[in-house]
Amino acid sequence: MGTAGFDQGFLGVECGLPRATEAERRIRELTYLHFTVLLDAGRKLAAVAAANIDGAALRDIARGDDWHLDERVDAAEQTGPEVYARNDLDRGHLVRRRDPVWGPMDAAERANRDTFAYTNAAPQAAEFNQSKELWNGLEDHVLEYASANRLRLSVFTGPVFGDDDVSYRGTRIPTRFWKVAAWADATGSGAGSAPEGQDPARLRAAGFLLDQSPQLDGIELEGARAAARATDAPPPLGPFRTFQLGISDIAGLTALDFGPIPAADAFADAATARPGTSRAWTELHTPGQIVL
Template sequence: MTDVTSDAYDDLFLGIPLPLPRPADGREVRDLAYPRFTVLLEPVRRLAVVTAVNIDGSELHDLPRTGEWQLDARVPAAEQTGPAVYAANDLDRGHLVRRRDPGWGSTAEAREAMEATFFYPNAAPQASSFNQSKELWLGLEDHVLQFADTTGERVSVFTAPVLADDDPPYRGIRIPRRFFKVAAWATQEGGSSHLAAAGFLLDQSELIDVSQGALAVPALGAFRTFQVPIADIQELSGVDLGELVAADVLPRFDGPGAPVRGEAAWRPLRAPADIVLS
């Protein structure tokens, strides 16, 4: 694959206007359009600050995995976290927009979109250790799609690492300790459509240790997954999530602009049954 189509994230996909979230501080980003998704690449951190994808669950394909990781020629290699960061260690190239998510429509369209997810701006370093919590994180979109089945199975998902200043340095980048995901869908109430959304956080802090100058993955570490107020995600990530905050199915009751409540007040997820979507 050498070319990238540019139909990108559609902010009217749900039938309700939902603009692409952007950094609240107006920092410079690179807008990269791919089939049915968009990546906002933060050139200083060399990682995405936001990704946004439209998923039509009624037209998804289950195609064999094709595509190879590659740099995006539209931006300098020095602004991307490329193959050197992932070489000879226990880091995975963690898809932000999942391979399957934009893979809908015709078979050719689905294959092109799936292969486009293998550009490095759509990846972020994740510990390779696999456990039940990470499996849950990987399946959140599927769970939301199943829930949204009665409204046409259309979901828009926003995913990115939380780019914190105290993320540990490694090979010229800083490895994110947390990742956020916000899923949005339309609900029918009183004869009209309303936006609904749910926010999630994955924490890999226990699995990332660079204190000795090299990456180490503690044997007893674990991924931790939470459902959290979208307002908390907005504060932690520095991304303006707009209408998604008000549409949260897990609202905060301490008012807008309140400080992040933190892990003690978040909802830990151990199985899909723990997720609140209504």
């Protein structure tokens, strides 16, 4: 840990870390091999986890399971093992375990270990369904699409911190997570450099949201939460649902400044409108629905 983290020039076009727009947030910037975590110390979870993925140099390494606190940060500012003990909460990787695992073997092994820092985890429902599988495979789908562009991606992810997130063992549990994948499209016009006679690269991106909100009405939800508190169980969570949405909507939900990324959003108008958003959201059931 503590090595060079996320590289904003990795794609060959400008694509930097999102930054918090609220000055009062206590953000700790933690670098790991091939990725960076912006830890929100007040929420004890990452506000942003950002990774560079070199799809042409990925390594197949045994998973391991060595979860550990990051010694550079006070343990009181991290969500550690006590939140996941004796319950059905999953330690959900924010940066996927395999995404930074590329390059020389020693580097890949180190990156693999780094992904098991608790700063790179967030509590998620352990139940797995088709929508969660789709969410976990988004990077692979975009990598396949971007295969003509050096198989390189920069991926940003994190929780949506809600005012109504329920506290459990000292950590407020998010019910929604966002993800933005960015790549350089060498076929379009843009500000990047390119050989003479070729169009310069341009930044392209797509945004997604994973929702595990409980599908209960107000009375049922309060009853379920009360029952959970009485038995030291996690707050109720619902089945996973995955959406594609405008990156500008993600910026609004998270109070993050994504720099030039929203202007590079590949998402077009979609079917299912959501009140109060600048664009429609589309619930995804298959990779074929994704707009890139």
